[in-house]
Amino acid sequence: MLRAEKLTMTYPGGRTVLAGVDLELDQGRTLAVVGPSGCGKTTLLYMLCGLAAPSAGRVTLDGAPVAAPTPDIAIILQDYGLLPWKTVLDNAALGLTVQGVPRAEREARARAVLAEMGLAGRERDHPARLSGGEQQRVAIARAFTARPKLLLMDEPFSSLDFITREKLQQALLDSWRQRGTPFVLVTHSVEEAVFLGADIAVMGGRPARLARLVPNPGFGEPGHRDAPGFHATARAVRAALAEV
């Protein structure tokens, strides 16, 4: 459904961050992109959702070019991107507000997803009142409220403590199983990539490319994190990271 062909990004100033990135994601699948900080992960996601125009190459969703942001693609920005002056409910409903969905409907839909994310009763709070994990749940709720065809996530769990992170990773996986919304998640954590990616793309080089695609047998099965296959895949990803 999502296809990126030969994506290149040269920033004003002449620095080429990404060159010739190819990527494909099928319906019902997930892809984790792993790479070191500063290698261009955020840049890649911005191009995939139409927030940034690639210098060369193209992105298509179900065959149609993605030239500008569309409600079909939801992105969860690094550090959540919640608006501090809006309540949890208004933040979760923001996509629908922008689309012009009437208040009653958008609030009902946002409430339902917030409840699913364990945030019932927090609708009237402002983000500053929430913990990091709760803020991330609001960001995920906002993405799902708009019922996108595809979800992009930029290091969604990296600023959370270990326990909260594992809980939220599990919650994300549960939501994915339930809804089947495919997602691309970028991260600098190998463990996270192996837990959440049906495939794992390894990013590296200067300018960066997706140098390897590591398959992830056993992905999504209960107990995957503790299975021997998990560690084998993690080893393979680490080796690929060291090479590129």
Place this chain on the structure above:
Amino acid sequence: MRAPLRYAAVVALLALGWKALALGPAGDVLPHPEQALAAFARQLGRAEFWGHAGASAARSGAAMILAWAVAFPLGVLMGSLPRLDRALAPFVTLTYPVPKIVLLPVFFLLLGLGEASRVGMIALILAYQILVTTRDGVRAVNPKYLDTIHSLGGTYRHALRHVLLPAALPHGFTALRLGTGVSVAVLFFVESFATQRGLGYFIMDSWGRLDYADMFAGIFGMSALGVALYEGTELLERRACRWRARRGA
């Protein structure tokens, strides 16, 4: 609310210093604080004094509303539309350091000796503060918030409504609050010409009549007006920015 207590402590301290001055070196011109206070209390019972206070309050209130209505939207637009900013910024930069108060005679010439000149003068000075502070505040908005709106398919109109205006409000209100001091100072100045209404006039008139106790009553009145404007704008600021409430607040 501890503000009244804080004010009371400061007032008590000032009164002590004043009393010392009146007992000592400045005894022949300075009324004692209790005499000034008695004069103030007497004036508070007189409709004429309230008329002066009302005129002053109306002038500064009108000037604040006028300055806000023009400068806040303009600041938001300049802060968020680089082309508009490039076109207008030179005017602001060049005129910013000019002391606007020296234009008062020009205002009187162009707008006449009525309220328009007085209110316009105060508003002009306030508007610069609000404009520059709001524009700089909007420029400093975290680009992530704008990315959020754009990623959801929002246009500039959505960005204005959901990001730029709410982010600018605290800056605009802070400028307005800090501007209350200057605006009362300017108020005094513009009320000392060509009018017989307002606390500024009352102070100058009492001074001319060598009625120093009444002069201080006027000074008290003007101080009270300054405090009221400051606290009033702070209240506005806090109401508009309730989302900033910290944990446990």
